[in-house]
Amino acid sequence: MTAVLVIEDDDRIRLALLLALEEEGYAARGAATAEEGLRLQRSEPADYVLVDLMLPGLNGFECIRQLRRDDDVPIVVVSARDDTHDIVAALEAGADDYVVKPVAIKELSARLRALRRRARALTAPVPVQVIGDLEISPDAGEVRRAGQPVPLTRTEFRLLCELAEHAGRVLSRQQLLQRVWGYDTGDERLVDVHVGRLRQKIEAEPGNPRHLVTLRGLGYKLQR
Amino acid sequence: MTAVLVIEDDDRIRLALLLALEEEGYAARGAATAEEGLRLQRSEPADYVLVDLMLPGLNGFECIRQLRRDDDVPIVVVSARDDTHDIVAALEAGADDYVVKPVAIKELSARLRALRRRARALTAPVPVQVIGDLEISPDAGEVRRAGQPVPLTRTEFRLLCELAEHAGRVLSRQQLLQRVWGYDTGDERLVDVHVGRLRQKIEAEPGNPRHLVTLRGLGYKLQR
């Protein structure tokens, strides 16, 4: 699941950002100071970092520089100051983007996706997601179970990727129909059938699934 | 020298941007319409494209989509509209950044540098690729299998290089058509045919390929 770290000293703003990001499907965590943020990112790296510029103690620019020393993580500055000098300095320090508060969460989310798209097109290693004994590589079009390739059909593969991207979160049949099949409406049984086929291939005991579990009345969830 | 293409219909703004960019050390060229911009980018690719959204004829969003189809070039939208909906739509269409007019040239330049820093990672071309018992030398225009030169036609060679450059990743038929043939659109069977011919030459058992594999519904992939 895509993780975002928010470094922002104002409690209200930080919380609002965290909530909004969760709503968008990210796993968001916060830090109130640069020091805490750096520590967090080192111990448990997020996929993106959002950082405010005006922080107590170590300021935002320095925070960016230090982040950048260790890590290629995309950094987005979220600042109240709409000032060319600050923008240039932040980008020079190593930030990838700079947005001005207040920022629409949809815009922020779109900017994160744009960064990911750019980062993904370029990174040599193919990203792999690990769920239990499953390794899922969306870019390689490949799934391995205990190291062995599992032959999946396109639909099964897309379904699994969609579930993996939001691992640990329930996805309703409607959401899956929408995201995997692009159907605005349709027979929800269809999802059941494909989930069943997927289980045959990725679960040790398809009748008693450990990863791809049903949440009665809600939908399906992929858990570690 | 870094080249920038500016697609903007307003002559005054375009000229101002071009001048400012030259001042910043870029080789800048302009286009007044999306169509002209696309043509220019195809014939003489720039390293960055700046594009306005409100263009006569083909609009900015469509322009971005078409640029993105051919090319991984970083695209920055320079628009007068500061509207979340537009921003999200432009980024979704494939833009990398979105700035609102009037924009400080220093900021724009810093954003371009940030994009370049991010893009650098992968642009280093590999001299020789080894995939299984295949050695691919894009520069030398040569492919060896188990040390023996393999005679490939130009198209086969380009196809193989494209696949090798993204070894381990699925490339869709559309992507291959665009990158190898430069087609915006075309018959995807064409790819099949050439993949088939390529397999005859580089695979021990063309009917049961080990490297150049089909991912049904997704495309082709070259794996080690």
Place this chain on the structure above:
DNA sequence: GGTTGTATGACAGTCCTGTGACAAATCCAC
């Protein structure tokens, strides 16, 4: 026990891919 929701096997239609044939385009030596 009744009701609701979920799993699964069978099946027909559809979609996808590989391939051989062929004509147009290109190359190349003379």
Place this chain on the structure above:
DNA sequence: GTGGATTTGTCACAGGACTGTCATACAACC
């Protein structure tokens, strides 16, 4: 230029894989 060889793109088709629907059986909840 000419003629032949090579390469390229198009097409049609066959076989196989995949998908979605349905009916039925099963499980969970009240």
